[in-house]
Every structure is written in C-alpha cells, then in structure tokens.
Amino acid sequence: MAMQSQSGFDHPITLPHGAPASCRPLNAPAAFSLVVAGLLAVFVNASPELCAQEKNISESSRNATEPELKGILSPADRGKAIARWEKEIARLERLDRTHDDPENAVMLMGSSSIRLWEDAAEMLAPYPIIRRGYGGARYSDLVVFAKRLVSPHEYRALVVFVANDITGSNADRPVDAVRKMVLHVIAVSQEHQPDAPVLLVEVTPTPSRWGVWPQIRELNAMMREIALTHPGVSFVSTAQYYLDDQDVARPELFRQDQLHQNEPGYQIWADIIRRRLDEVLGGATPPATASAKSSSQQEVSGAAIEGK
Structure with a gap:
C-alpha cells in the first residue's frame, strides 16, 4: 500500500497487508514527537547512571564522603x-x-x-x-x-x-x-x-x-x-x-x-x-x-x- 504525500515521508512506503494501525507511518508532527520522546526515554533511562557517576566523582575524590564524616x-x-x-x-x-x-x-x-x-x-x-x-x-x-x-x-x-x-x-x-x-x-x-x-x-x-x-x-x-x-x-x-x-x-x-x-x-x-x-x-x-x-x-x- 503506497502512502500518500501527507505522510511526511519523501518516498512512498509500503506496509505488509493487514499491518495494524500502530505500524502505519505517522504524519510529520507526530513522527517528530515520537523521535523526541524516544530520545527523552533514552536520556531518562541513562541519567541515573550518569548522575551516579558524577556524584561519585564529586563525593569520593573531591569532597569528604558521608562515611568519612560519620559522627x-x-x-x-x-x-x-x-x-x-x-x-x-x-x-x-x-x-x-x-x-x-x-x-x-x-x-x-x-x-x-x-x-x-x-x-x-x-x-x-x-x-x-x-x-x-x-x-x-x-x-x-x-x-x-x-x-x-x-x-x-x-x-x-x-x-x-x-x-x-x-x-x-x-x-x-x-x-x-x-x-x-x-x-x-x-x-x-x-x-x-x-x-x-x-x-x-x-x-x-x-x-x-x-x-x-x-x-x-x-x-x-x-x-x-x-x-x-x-x-x-x-x-x-x-x-x-x-x-x-x-x-x-x-x-x-x-x-x-x-x-x-x-x-x-x-x-x-x-x-x-x-x-x-x-x-x-x-x-x-x-x-x-x-x-x-x-x-x-x-x-x-x-x-x-x-x-x-
């Protein structure tokens, strides 16, 4: 099935027969939103690890750590x-x-x-x-x-x-x-x-x-x-x-x-x-x-x- 030009794609895309609606190409704004959401998901999932690394650097090698200051x-x-x-x-x-x-x-x-x-x-x-x-x-x-x-x-x-x-x-x-x-x-x-x-x-x-x-x-x-x-x-x-x-x-x-x-x-x-x-x-x-x-x-x- 050839997509119409309003799909936002430069070239027609053919979907398999009976493909569910969720597999169908989105229009340009929706596609952009999906990409942004994906990037945000990657960042959010990775950020705890990145923050932990940054926290580890600042607390262990630069400032006294909580265990060092216990009591x-x-x-x-x-x-x-x-x-x-x-x-x-x-x-x-x-x-x-x-x-x-x-x-x-x-x-x-x-x-x-x-x-x-x-x-x-x-x-x-x-x-x-x-x-x-x-x-x-x-x-x-x-x-x-x-x-x-x-x-x-x-x-x-x-x-x-x-x-x-x-x-x-x-x-x-x-x-x-x-x-x-x-x-x-x-x-x-x-x-x-x-x-x-x-x-x-x-x-x-x-x-x-x-x-x-x-x-x-x-x-x-x-x-x-x-x-x-x-x-x-x-x-x-x-x-x-x-x-x-x-x-x-x-x-x-x-x-x-x-x-x-x-x-x-x-x-x-x-x-x-x-x-x-x-x-x-x-x-x-x-x-x-x-x-x-x-x-x-x-x-x-x-x-x-x-x-x-």
Whole structure:
C-alpha cells in the first residue's frame, strides 16, 4: 500500500497487508514527537547512571564522603555546605591550576581573615605563603573541603584560622561538635603531609562579637587542649594582644565592621605567627626564587565578605 504525500515521508512506503494501525507511518508532527520522546526515554533511562557517576566523582575524590564524616557532620549539613560553598572552592581550585606555589611554603587556610590578608606574604617574610581562605568559613564546611584545599599543595606547615563557628547565631554548634571537626581537618593534613605541623590560630576577640566572647574562649580552650595532646599540632595564642587593660577587645585593631582586622591588627598577627613558625620549624628557609611568586600575592578577590 503506497502512502500518500501527507505522510511526511519523501518516498512512498509500503506496509505488509493487514499491518495494524500502530505500524502505519505517522504524519510529520507526530513522527517528530515520537523521535523526541524516544530520545527523552533514552536520556531518562541513562541519567541515573550518569548522575551516579558524577556524584561519585564529586563525593569520593573531591569532597569528604558521608562515611568519612560519620559522627562528625550529618549528610544534610554536608549537602548544605556543598551547595553554599562549591563555587568559592572551585574558584580556589582554579587558582591552583593557574599559579605555581612557592617552594618551602607555609599554607594559610581558613575564613575571611585569611582571604583578606593580601599582604600576608610580605608580613610573614621570609616564609613563602600559599593563601587559601574563603569568607564565612566554619569548621562544619571546612571538613567537607579540607582535602580539596590541601591536597594540591606541598607545604612545610599548615596555619588554620576559622572564626565563625560561634557567632551568637542559631547556626552555632557545641564546642564538643567543633572539636571533632578540628580533629578531622588535622587528620586530613597529616595524612597528606605527615611531617608538616598544623598551627591552630586562636579565634580573635572582636568588638562585633564581644557578646559571645565567653563561648569563643571555650572554643579556644578546646583547640589549645588539642595542641597539647596531639603530636604535630601547635596552638597560636593571640587573644591577649587584642584586649586592652580592661580585657575588652581593642576597636582600633579592626576595620569599620569591627570584625575584620585592619593593617595594625594584621601586623600583630604576623609577628605572633612568624615567631610560632620559627619555633616549630626551626627558622625559615631561604625565600623561593623570584619566578615563583607567592600565591598570596597572586590571589584575586573572592566572594563578598561573609563572616570573619
């Protein structure tokens, strides 16, 4: 049986005698719809496998997996951290690909006080610096991204400053919960570079968060205890230098937001951290050659400031 031209086919098509209607050619719109439906069916059937592969890549080789964070961070909170910070972590990874690290570097990792420290390389000289900070970081998201942040780098020491786990908000976590997260970050670094000491920098007293300073002191005491009981970990005590004679935070050491340090504040930080590095490393090695510029000098501005 020859099909008529309205079938939408360029050439007549002959069907066997008695062929059911479902076998008969469709008109052009119907044929197109059928093709599209078929392609969608193939995609839908394949997409779970493709999504599983993508999920496996992102969770096993880039971010800490749910099993790795069992007892430390819930799957729901892990997902929230990835959703909120993925773009910022990816930005730092692009920096890893486009800039060479200096030799014998000290890596600075943490929240926006690290990210905003644009003069870190100069202030901490002669220690070459790798700077990887993102504004608003908490240990509850750093545990997810720690491996991504440290594994591309070789460093003599890792300096960590994270100041947003206790801010007076509903998102604050108990000190015992943060302790597990701090230990996880330390373990990630020590697995990557067993001989590189980890320096935990004390959370600074600030005028904007003075109302929760007692709770922050408990957090600092916890980190000090970790340093005293875990080999390869040191505590960098800084708070006393940011308090006046009345044991109140010194506003002149902070920017207008009374949260982030200004240049005089950073200079105090640099002097303390450098001295601690001298103690744990036995002194600085000669700076890297001029051709290997510090990533701290090269880092571009990140996302808007969120937290300390």
